[in-house]
Amino acid sequence: MNSIQSIIDHADQSCKEHGEKLTSKRKQVLSGLLKSGRAMSAYELVDYCKKEFSENLPAMSVYRILDFLQQEQLVHKLNLANKFVACSHIRCGHVHAVSQFLICSSCQKVKEISITQEVLEELQKNVTDAGYHLQSPQFEMNCLCDACFSASSSCN
Amino acid sequence: MNSIQSIIDHADQSCKEHGEKLTSKRKQVLSGLLKSGRAMSAYELVDYCKKEFSENLPAMSVYRILDFLQQEQLVHKLNLANKFVACSHIRCGHVHAVSQFLICSSCQKVKEISITQEVLEELQKNVTDAGYHLQSPQFEMNCLCDACFSASSSCN
DNA sequence: ATGCCAATGCTATATTGTATCATCACTGTT
DNA sequence: AACAGTGATGATACAATATAGCATTGGCAT
Numbered sequence: 001m002n003s004i005q006s007i008i009d010h011a012d013q014s015c016k017e018h019g020e021k022l023t024s025k026r027k028q029v030l031s032g033l034l035k036s037g038r039a040m041s042a043y044e045l046v047d048y049c050k051k052e053f054s055e056n057l058p059a060m061s062v063y064r065i066l067d068f069l070q071q072e073q074l075v076h077k078l079n080l081a082n083k084f085v086a087c088s089h090i091r092c093g094h095v096h097a098v099s100q101f102l103i104c105s106s107c108q109k110v111k112e113i114s115i116t117q118e119v120l121e122e123l124q125k126n127v128t129d130a131g132y133h134l135q136s137p138q139f140e141m142n143c144l145c146d147a148c149f150s151a152s153s154s155c156n
Numbered sequence: 157m158n159s160i161q162s163i164i165d166h167a168d169q170s171c172k173e174h175g176e177k178l179t180s181k182r183k184q185v186l187s188g189l190l191k192s193g194r195a196m197s198a199y200e201l202v203d204y205c206k207k208e209f210s211e212n213l214p215a216m217s218v219y220r221i222l223d224f225l226q227q228e229q230l231v232h233k234l235n236l237a238n239k240f241v242a243c244s245h246i247r248c249g250h251v252h253a254v255s256q257f258l259i260c261s262s263c264q265k266v267k268e269i270s271i272t273q274e275v276l277e278e279l280q281k282n283v284t285d286a287g288y289h290l291q292s293p294q295f296e297m298n299c300l301c302d303a304c305f306s307a308s309s310s311c312n
Numbered sequence: 313a314t315g316c317c318a319a320t321g322c323t324a325t326a327t328t329g330t331a332t333c334a335t336c337a338c339t340g341t342t
Numbered sequence: 343a344a345c346a347g348t349g350a351t352g353a354t355a356c357a358a359t360a361t362a363g364c365a366t367t368g369g370c371a372t
Contacts, residue, residue, distance in 0.1 A: 023319070043358070061320055063360065068319095079235045079296070082328095082359060100279065102288040111286050119278045123256070123297075130267050132258040132299040139279070139295055140235070143288040177338095179350070198328075217351055219329065224350095238328060238359095 004034045010091050011074050020072060028053050029065045030074060030086060038108045039083035042066060078103060078110065080140040088112040100139040106148035115139065160190045166247050167230050176228060184209050185221045186230060186242060194264040195239035198222060234259060234266070236296040244268040256295040262304035271295065 008027055015022040022030075032048040033040060040048070042062045049055040049062075057065075066084050069075035074087050080103055089112075097114040104110070120137070127134045164183055171178040178186075188204040189196060196204070198218045205211040205218075213221075222240050225231035230243055236259055245268075253270040260266070276293070283290045 021318085025320080041359075056321095058321060058323095059359090060322080060361080064320080082238075100282060102283055102286055104288070105291055111288060113282055113286055115282075116278065119275055122272065122275045123295075126256060126269055126271075127258055127297065127299060130258055130269055131302045132260070132267060132297075133302075133305045135261055135298040135300060137297060141279075141283065141293060142291040143283060144291060146287045146289075149289045177349090181351075212352095214352060214354090215328090216330080216353080220351080 004031060007034055007086075007090050011072070014074070014090070015072055018072065020068075022072075025049075025055065025057060025061070026065050026068060028055060028057075029062060030069060033075060033084060033086035037086075037110075039078050039081050039085045039103060039110050040108075041083050045084070076101070076112070076138065078140055080142060081108065083108070085110045085112070098137045098139075100141065102141055102143045102145075104145040104148055105142050106144055106151075109145050111145075160187060163190055163242075163246050167228070170230070170246070171228055174228065176224075181205075181211065181213060181217070182221050182224060184211060184213075185218060186225060189231060189240060189242035193242075193266075195234050195237050195241045195259060195266050196264075197239050201240070232257070232268070232294065234296055236298060237264065239264070241266045241268070254293045254295075256297065258297055258299045258301075260301040260304055261298050262300055262307075265301050267301075 008022075008031060011030060012022045012027075028049050029045050032045050032052070036048075042059055045062050045066075046057055046059055049057045066075060066077070070077060074090060075084055076087055076099065077084050078101060080101075085101070098120050100113050100115050102111040102113070115137075123137070124134055164178075164187060167186060168178045168183075184205050185201050188201050188208070192204075198215055201218050201222075202213055202215055205213045222231060222233070226233060230246055231240055232243055232255065233240055234257060236257075241257070254276050256269050256271045258267040258269065271293075279293070280290055
């Protein structure tokens with residue numbers, strides 16, 4: 001059983017525990033994100049499903065499926081890029097901490113890391129002091145991955 | 157001289173120091189953001205300029221003007237909302253630290269606060285450890301402002 | 313079989329953003 | 343004042359992202 005299948009099985013299980021279903025189309029979308037390991041737009045996922053599964057999903061359905069996957073915390077939306085990415089923690093018990101996303105501006109590769117408790121508390125304190133109430137903490141940073149960084153600096 | 161005019165004068169001065177010009181249309185756009193104190197979309201700014209100055213700015217121009225204002229660090233783009241907001245530090249010498257934006261999901265009011273050195277270093281360390289290179293640190297958090305928070309919690 | 317309800321399909325449309333080329337307006341020079 | 347050069351703006355078309363609203367399907371419990 002390959003690694004992506006195993007992740008999808010975990011996701012399936014996790015949905016069942018919430019009384020939800022990971023339908024075959026939802027699995028197709030999720031697998032697209034998992035296979036690419038990158039951030040993808042909804043329309044890229046439409047194309048992926050067409051090529052890979054000969055499945056003509058309308059964009060509307062993909063958006064709905066992405067909404068569902070986000071609810072289930074299997075997918076995150078990256079607002080920096082208006083793209084979507086599979087959660088990195090589907091397998092590891094899937095306790096969902098606050099995430100810090102490092103997005104390569106060049107190749108769209110995404111790394112999801114967890115923020116430390118101290119940093120989170122500090123940030124949260126800033127929010128409270130400013131008279132605001134945190135809703136959904138998630139941090140996104142425009143970066144370059146090592147590969148793209150090397151590539152770009154060697155060409156300058 | 158009202159406060160917004162004084163901010164615009166600062167901005168004007170700051171542009172001159174960079175050998176750039178804050179033209180009247182650029183001032184109109186900036187003043188829209190300053191007056192509202194909220195995050196506004198490019199198209200909202202088109203409408204604003206039409207109503208306030210009978211100026212029929214094409215959207216394309218507003219985007220160009222916003223690009224310019226971002227270069228001059230007079231305006232920030234909020235990717236969480238795909239909207240734009242005036243920088244809070246135009247007057248105070250305008251040294252530009254890393255900003256943490258608190259965006260009210262309900263009324264779009266924005267508060268821009270500076271991140272502490274410790275938090276920044278910690279976040280930056282995470283990035284380096286993950287093998288990435290930070291490009292443009294800017295943090296945005298979906299929040300509710302006190303007013304909207306009270307309003308929503310009292311209605312539930 | 314039937315009826316329910318979640319999931320999906322379909323169509324239209326809104327919103328955000330960019331490409332391209334034309335025109336305007338200010339500046340300095342003659 | 344005429345002129346050219348350059349940055350700013352206009353105009354048009356279009357791409358990309360996202361949502362609204364209503365129709366249809368399909369699995370499941372009774």
